[in-house]
Every structure is written in structure tokens, then in C-alpha cells.
Amino acid sequence: MIKLIRSLGRWGLGTFERLGRGHLFLMHILAGIPGLFLRFSLVIHQVYSVGVLSLLIILISGLFVGMVLGLQGYNTLVDFGAEESLGVLVSLSLVRELGPVVSALLFAGRAGSALTAEIGLMKSTEQLSGMEMMAVDPIRRVIAPRFMAGLISMPLLAAIFSAVGIIGAFLVGHGLLGVDDGAFWSQMQAKTDFYDDIMNGVIKSVVFGFVVTWIALFEGHDATPTSEGVGRATTRTVVHSAFAILGLDFVLTALMFGDE
Amino acid sequence: MPLIKIRDLHFYRGNRAIFEGVNIDIERGKVTAIMGPSGTGKTTLLKLIGGQLRPDKGTIEVDGQNVHKLSRSDLYELRKRMGMLFQSGALLTDLTVYDNVAFPLREHTDLPESMIRDLVLMKLQAVGLRNARNLQPSELSGGMARRVALARAVALEPMMIMYDEPFTGQDPISMGTLVNLIHRMNDAMGLTSIVVSHDVAETAEIADYIYLLSGGKIIEHGSPVQLRRSGSQWVQQFMQGLPDGPVPFHYAGPEFKEDLLKPEEYA
Amino acid sequence: MMQNKSTEIIVGMFVAVGIAALFMLAMKVSNLGDFTDEAGYQVTAEFENIGGLKVRAPVTMAGVRVGRVASINLDPMTYNAEVTINMYSQFDNIPYDTSASIYTAGLLGEQYIGLVAGAEEEFLQDGDVIDLTQPALVLEQVIGQFLYSKAEGDE
Missing domain, CATH: 1.20.5 (Single alpha-helices involved in coiled-coils or other helix-helix interfaces)
Structure with missing residues (x-):
């Protein structure tokens, strides 16, 4: 019994220690961000590997999610004779929820795991240490640009996801199922609010981008510098990111749409 | 005055003592070797000198400055004058050989690109890899990677270089190349070199002075010739690579005979 | 490079x-896309009951959107709902005695304000009040009235 409590205590202490290190790490990154504006090409290169390389998966997933929403939504709405509302259904579910959340989950799987593996590998091959000995702060030179790139890429990817999804739903709804295109767009426009729906979706995706990139970079930087340790850190990135995204999504949704 | 002065150094990892009261002087312009069996914390010592780790007790002075009392920016200034060659080379994998050598120059100077090019080619020429400048680090052999890392370490014209196990895992030819390079760099550039290694023959060939480290303490120090003549059995075993001696071949425990007479362990 | x-x-x-x-x-x-609210002018209207009217609901005249609901408050004196409407600036010739009613779009749709033009020569200006209003139909009240009149008719 005592043993159980002790191991629980040890786990708790370990978790808090990691949390503390994670926050110090974040502070260090944030301190490095102003310097990035002098060397923005570093960030641009990272936007390429973080954002552009995630584009394909986002485009394809967005299209299919939108098409499925179109089919499912139509089948439900047609029972009420309200198939003209398909546009609203699709746009609100994509812009408010699916766009930010699904693209953040995909981002964690594609870019987050790659970031952790890359940083972990740089650590295990002494590249970070080597940089430190060359009097270059690896957090400012390597980590901060990647963080910034994640912050920039995530909202763009979420917006692309939502836009492609709406187009996919329109293709299915109008092209396949024959929903009137005027009704589709006009109802959507009437019911989707720029501030309440679209901006809140964008805010969500910025928060998710922040958290996922932070987790990915911290796990990489904190990984045990062996191939096994890096592998484990990569898994942790994906799992912890998913938890963080879904948990934060609930909190943000409650804050944004709770009082309506 | 020596370039590096280590006094009464204590360092613990958890409860395990890595160093207990180590004193080392490293003379300017000389090649000093720090040798000892695997796991005696030779790499840790280099990290302590570079300020990446903090000692639990004792001081390390580099060029008259106490490394662990310096502010962050002063430490970084000092590190610009220290080169370090990691065991793996620690080349940045997303940059070419050329960009790797140019990296410290681009980070720390505002030199125009044409001048950086001249400097990089000069350093690469010195290690014989000028024509490999467009290769990626993954295309290099281990020995070549270390030579590139050496060119990068001297790019900022440091006052000293620390070599972490430079000979480990090298074939005889690249080993010879590295021995030759370390020697030449030291003489031509007026560098101070610290070589951490357990390859006795190669190290003894280039070292002016050797410290033998074991169990957290300095066992013996002196020139290679002095060490070969040392009366200590341990030193003799290490220098000649004998399988048995003060460091026993067998892991400590009961005698073989006793174990054979105890069949109940299998029951 | x-x-x-x-x-x-x-x-x-x-x-x-x-x-x-x-x-x-x-x-x-x-x-x-139709964000021209800022440029317009504001008028207010008092309703006995606004039902489920929301801020940003459309305001139409003959089915054409002419403005949006900007804010909804409770008048502390009359206990009526005070609705502020942002009118689009191009509709600057709406008669002063225009009346406003709250309708529902479709059976379950959103509620909106419908304006019916009056006959005055003077036009609505920024800060004016629409006096003629008709409250929202609350379904329970309608059904209640219907049953009541039905019961009366039977007697």
C-alpha cells in the first residue's frame, strides 16, 4: 500500500518536474522570438518543412471530411425537408470544430512527430551540444524558428482544411445530390458569422498550433538521446498533442460558444 | 601560466562520483592528453571545461577566467575561443560540408560572403576536403566527418581545441590522417590541444603530456616517456594493454572453484 | 542558393x-461580405415582446435586407424591449411613419424584423424611433387564444 502511494508520489513529482522544465523551455523560446525577425529566412525554411509538407495530407483529408459531411448531412436533413441547410451544417461544423481540431491532429501526426524526431536526433548526434560549444544558442537558432513556423502554419492549414472541406461538401451536395447551389451558399452566408464562427475557429487553430509545436519541440529536446528514447518521445508527442488538442478544444468551445 | 587550471574538481552524477579532487594544468601551445578506461568521465571533463556542466566543487579556470562564474554572454564569448571536436563530429545534418564550416563564421561575424568563402575553402584545404564541400554530412565517412568538424572547430581561429575520442572507430589510414592533422594544427596555428582518448599508441605519439584518470582521480601524469617508465602496475597495464593486472580480467566475486561446488543454484 | x-x-x-x-x-x-453596417445610421424601435430575436438578425423591407439588429436592451421604464437597428446607408429615404414587426422565416427559422413603409414625406434619420411596432408571435399565446376563442364559439 505504502509502495503504491510512494510510486504515485514519485510519478506526480516527475510530472511536475517535467511541466516545470517545459515551461522554462517555453520561456526560453519566447525570449528567442524577437531575434528571429532579423533573420526571418530561418523561419521561412521551417515553414516549408512544417507547413508546406503537411499541405497534402490536409488537402486530401479536408476534401474527404467535407464530402462525408455533405453525404451524411444531406441524408439527415432530407428527412426534415431541410436539405437547403446543408451549407450551414457543413460550414459551421467545419469552421468551428472539424477544421481546427482535425487539422491540428493531422498536424501533430505529420509535423509534430517529425519535429520531435528531428530535434531528438540532433540531440543524440550531439548537434545541439556542438552548437552550444560553438557559442550558438540552439534554442534560439534551432528551436525558436521551428516554433514560430508552427505558429504561422497551423492557422493557415486549418483555414485551408475548412475551405477545401466546404468545397468538397458543395461538390457532393450540389453535384451529386442536387441541392440548389444558391440556397447552399446563401443559407451558409446568412448563418455563419465572421467573428463568432470564423475568427473563433482561427483562434482555436492558433492555440492548437502553439501547444502542438511546444509539445513536439519539448519532447524532442527532452528526449533520452538514444534511438529508443527518440522513438518514445515521438510517440509521446502524438499522444500528448491529441490529449491537449481535445481537452483545450472543450475549454475553448465552452468559453467561445458557451453563452449563446 | 597554464591555459587551463583545474583545482580540486568534484562532480557527481546522482550518487556516483565521477571526479573526486582532480587537479589538472594544461600548458599553452602543447598537446595534453587525458587518458583512462571507458566510463571514467573523460567526456564529462570536456563538458565541464566548456561550461556545459557545473562542478559540485572546485574551480576550472580557462585563460584566467573561472568558467562557472561567468555570465551567460561572457561564457559564450569564451566559447568562441574554444573549439571542440565531438566524437561523432556533430555536423549539422541539414547543411552541406561547406555550410557547416561556414556556420560559426555566419553566426558570429558580419563578414561578406566572398570572404567567408575564402576562409571556408582555406580551412577545408587544410583538412584535405576542399573538393568535398558540396557533399551532405550523410555522404561522408566517419573519418571525413571528423575532419570537417575539425575544419569547423578552427574556423573562428580559437586558442584551443578539445578532441573527444578522435581516434575511436577509425581505420588505420584515417587514424593516421587524424593524428597527423591534430599535430599539424597544433604547431601551425599555435593552438593548445586537449585530447581525450583511450587509444594509447596514437595518443602517446602526439601528446606532450599525459594525465591518466581512473576512479575519479588522477593516477599518474607525465610525458609519454615518463609514463612508460612508471613503476605503477596499473599504469603499466593500461599503457601496454595487458588483459590482467591490477584491473582484473574477472568481474569481482567468489572464486570459480567455489561456484562449481555449489550445484544447488540450479535446483 | x-x-x-x-x-x-x-x-x-x-x-x-x-x-x-x-x-x-x-x-x-x-x-x-455584406458588411456595410458601420456606414449606415441607427434607429430604435420598442417592442412589447421580441420572442427569439437575436442581435445581428436581418431587418428587411419587402423582403430586401435593409439593415441589421445592432443591440437589444430592456427599457427600464416601460419594460419593453428596445431594439437598435443599423440601417444601411443607401436606404436613406424610408418614411418616418414606417412600422416594424417581428416575423419568423419559415416554420422553425430565425426571427427577423420586417419594415412596412408609411406615407410621410419626412425620412427616418439617425437616432429616430419607430413608433409603430408589432410584437413577435409567441406560439403558446397563439394556440392559447385559438383554444379560447374556439371554446367561446362552442357555447
Whole structure:
């Protein structure tokens, strides 16, 4: 019994220690961000590997999610004779929820795991240490640009996801199922609010981008510098990111749409 | 005055003592070797000198400055004058050989690109890899990677270089190349070199002075010739690579005979 | 350096596509496209009951959208709902004695304000009050009235 409590205590202490290190790490990154504006090409290169390389998966997933929403939504709405509302259904579910959340989950799987593996590998091959000995702060030179790139890429990817999804739903709804295109767009426009729906979706995706990139970079930087340790850190990135995204999504949704 | 002065150094990892009261002087312009069996914390010592780790007790002075009392920016200034060659080379994998050598120059100077090019080619020429400048680090052999890392370490014209196990895992030819390079760099550039290694023959060939480290303490120090003549059995075993001696071949425990007479362990 | 340039071009394209997607969401998907509220003028109307009317609900005249609901308050003196309407500036010739009613779009749809033009020569100005209003139909009241009159008729 005592043993159980002790191991629980040890786990708790370990978790808090990691949390503390994670926050110090974040502070260090944030301190490095102003310097990035002098060397923005570093960030641009990272936007390429973080954002552009995630584009394909986002485009394809967005299209299919939108098409499925179109089919499912139509089948439900047609029972009420309200198939003209398909546009609203699709746009609100994509812009408010699916766009930010699904693209953040995909981002964690594609870019987050790659970031952790890359940083972990740089650590295990002494590249970070080597940089430190060359009097270059690896957090400012390597980590901060990647963080910034994640912050920039995530909202763009979420917006692309939502836009492609709406187009996919329109293709299915109008092209396949024959929903009137005027009704589709006009109802959507009437019911989707720029501030309440679209901006809140964008805010969500910025928060998710922040958290996922932070987790990915911290796990990489904190990984045990062996191939096994890096592998484990990569898994942790994906799992912890998913938890963080879904948990934060609930909190943000409650804050944004709770009082309506 | 020596370039590096280590006094009464204590360092613990958890409860395990890595160093207990180590004193080392490293003379300017000389090649000093720090040798000892695997796991005696030779790499840790280099990290302590570079300020990446903090000692639990004792001081390390580099060029008259106490490394662990310096502010962050002063430490970084000092590190610009220290080169370090990691065991793996620690080349940045997303940059070419050329960009790797140019990296410290681009980070720390505002030199125009044409001048950086001249400097990089000069350093690469010195290690014989000028024509490999467009290769990626993954295309290099281990020995070549270390030579590139050496060119990068001297790019900022440091006052000293620390070599972490430079000979480990090298074939005889690249080993010879590295021995030759370390020697030449030291003489031509007026560098101070610290070589951490357990390859006795190669190290003894280039070292002016050797410290033998074991169990957290300095066992013996002196020139290679002095060490070969040392009366200590341990030193003799290490220098000649004998399988048995003060460091026993067998892991400590009961005698073989006793174990054979105890069949109940299998029951 | 060549590789550098192409990376930058691709990243530039990526950012452009992302911003275009945001722009599409803003203009095509949301109601930001008809965002002319700020330029218009404000009038208020008092209703006995507004039912389920919401801020930003459309205000129409003969089915054409002429403004939006800007805010809804409770008048502390009369206990009526005080609705502020943002009128689009191009509709600046709406008669002073126009009446306002709250309707429902379809059976289950959103509620909106419908204006019916009066006959005055004078036009509504910023800060004016619409006096003639008709409250929202609350379904329970309608059914209640219907049953009541039915019961009366039977007797």
C-alpha cells in the first residue's frame, strides 16, 4: 500500500518536474522570438518543412471530411425537408470544430512527430551540444524558428482544411445530390458569422498550433538521446498533442460558444 | 601560466562520483592528453571545461577566467575561443560540408560572403576536403566527418581545441590522417590541444603530456616517456594493454572453484 | 542558393493559399461580405415582446435586407424591449411613419424584423424611433387564444 502511494508520489513529482522544465523551455523560446525577425529566412525554411509538407495530407483529408459531411448531412436533413441547410451544417461544423481540431491532429501526426524526431536526433548526434560549444544558442537558432513556423502554419492549414472541406461538401451536395447551389451558399452566408464562427475557429487553430509545436519541440529536446528514447518521445508527442488538442478544444468551445 | 587550471574538481552524477579532487594544468601551445578506461568521465571533463556542466566543487579556470562564474554572454564569448571536436563530429545534418564550416563564421561575424568563402575553402584545404564541400554530412565517412568538424572547430581561429575520442572507430589510414592533422594544427596555428582518448599508441605519439584518470582521480601524469617508465602496475597495464593486472580480467566475486561446488543454484 | 530561392517561393505560395482560404471563408462562407453596417445610421424601435430575436438578425423591407439588429436592451421604464437597428446607408429615404414587426422565416427559422413603409414625406434619420411596432408571435399565446376563442364559439 505504502509502495503504491510512494510510486504515485514519485510519478506526480516527475510530472511536475517535467511541466516545470517545459515551461522554462517555453520561456526560453519566447525570449528567442524577437531575434528571429532579423533573420526571418530561418523561419521561412521551417515553414516549408512544417507547413508546406503537411499541405497534402490536409488537402486530401479536408476534401474527404467535407464530402462525408455533405453525404451524411444531406441524408439527415432530407428527412426534415431541410436539405437547403446543408451549407450551414457543413460550414459551421467545419469552421468551428472539424477544421481546427482535425487539422491540428493531422498536424501533430505529420509535423509534430517529425519535429520531435528531428530535434531528438540532433540531440543524440550531439548537434545541439556542438552548437552550444560553438557559442550558438540552439534554442534560439534551432528551436525558436521551428516554433514560430508552427505558429504561422497551423492557422493557415486549418483555414485551408475548412475551405477545401466546404468545397468538397458543395461538390457532393450540389453535384451529386442536387441541392440548389444558391440556397447552399446563401443559407451558409446568412448563418455563419465572421467573428463568432470564423475568427473563433482561427483562434482555436492558433492555440492548437502553439501547444502542438511546444509539445513536439519539448519532447524532442527532452528526449533520452538514444534511438529508443527518440522513438518514445515521438510517440509521446502524438499522444500528448491529441490529449491537449481535445481537452483545450472543450475549454475553448465552452468559453467561445458557451453563452449563446 | 597554464591555459587551463583545474583545482580540486568534484562532480557527481546522482550518487556516483565521477571526479573526486582532480587537479589538472594544461600548458599553452602543447598537446595534453587525458587518458583512462571507458566510463571514467573523460567526456564529462570536456563538458565541464566548456561550461556545459557545473562542478559540485572546485574551480576550472580557462585563460584566467573561472568558467562557472561567468555570465551567460561572457561564457559564450569564451566559447568562441574554444573549439571542440565531438566524437561523432556533430555536423549539422541539414547543411552541406561547406555550410557547416561556414556556420560559426555566419553566426558570429558580419563578414561578406566572398570572404567567408575564402576562409571556408582555406580551412577545408587544410583538412584535405576542399573538393568535398558540396557533399551532405550523410555522404561522408566517419573519418571525413571528423575532419570537417575539425575544419569547423578552427574556423573562428580559437586558442584551443578539445578532441573527444578522435581516434575511436577509425581505420588505420584515417587514424593516421587524424593524428597527423591534430599535430599539424597544433604547431601551425599555435593552438593548445586537449585530447581525450583511450587509444594509447596514437595518443602517446602526439601528446606532450599525459594525465591518466581512473576512479575519479588522477593516477599518474607525465610525458609519454615518463609514463612508460612508471613503476605503477596499473599504469603499466593500461599503457601496454595487458588483459590482467591490477584491473582484473574477472568481474569481482567468489572464486570459480567455489561456484562449481555449489550445484544447488540450479535446483 | 538556388534551393534557397525555390523554398522561399514555395513557402510564399503556401502562405498565399492559406490566406486565400481564410479570405474565402470570410467572404464566401460568412456574412462578412455584406458588411456595410458601420456606414449606415441607427434607429430604435420598442417592442412589447421580441420572442427569439437575436442581435445581428436581418431587418428587411419587402423582403430586401435593409439593415441589421445592432443591440437589444430592456427599457427600464416601460419594460419593453428596445431594439437598435443599423440601417444601411443607401436606404436613406424610408418614411418616418414606417412600422416594424417581428416575423419568423419559415416554420422553425430565425426571427427577423420586417419594415412596412408609411406615407410621410419626412425620412427616418439617425437616432429616430419607430413608433409603430408589432410584437413577435409567441406560439403558446397563439394556440392559447385559438383554444379560447374556439371554446367561446362552442357555447
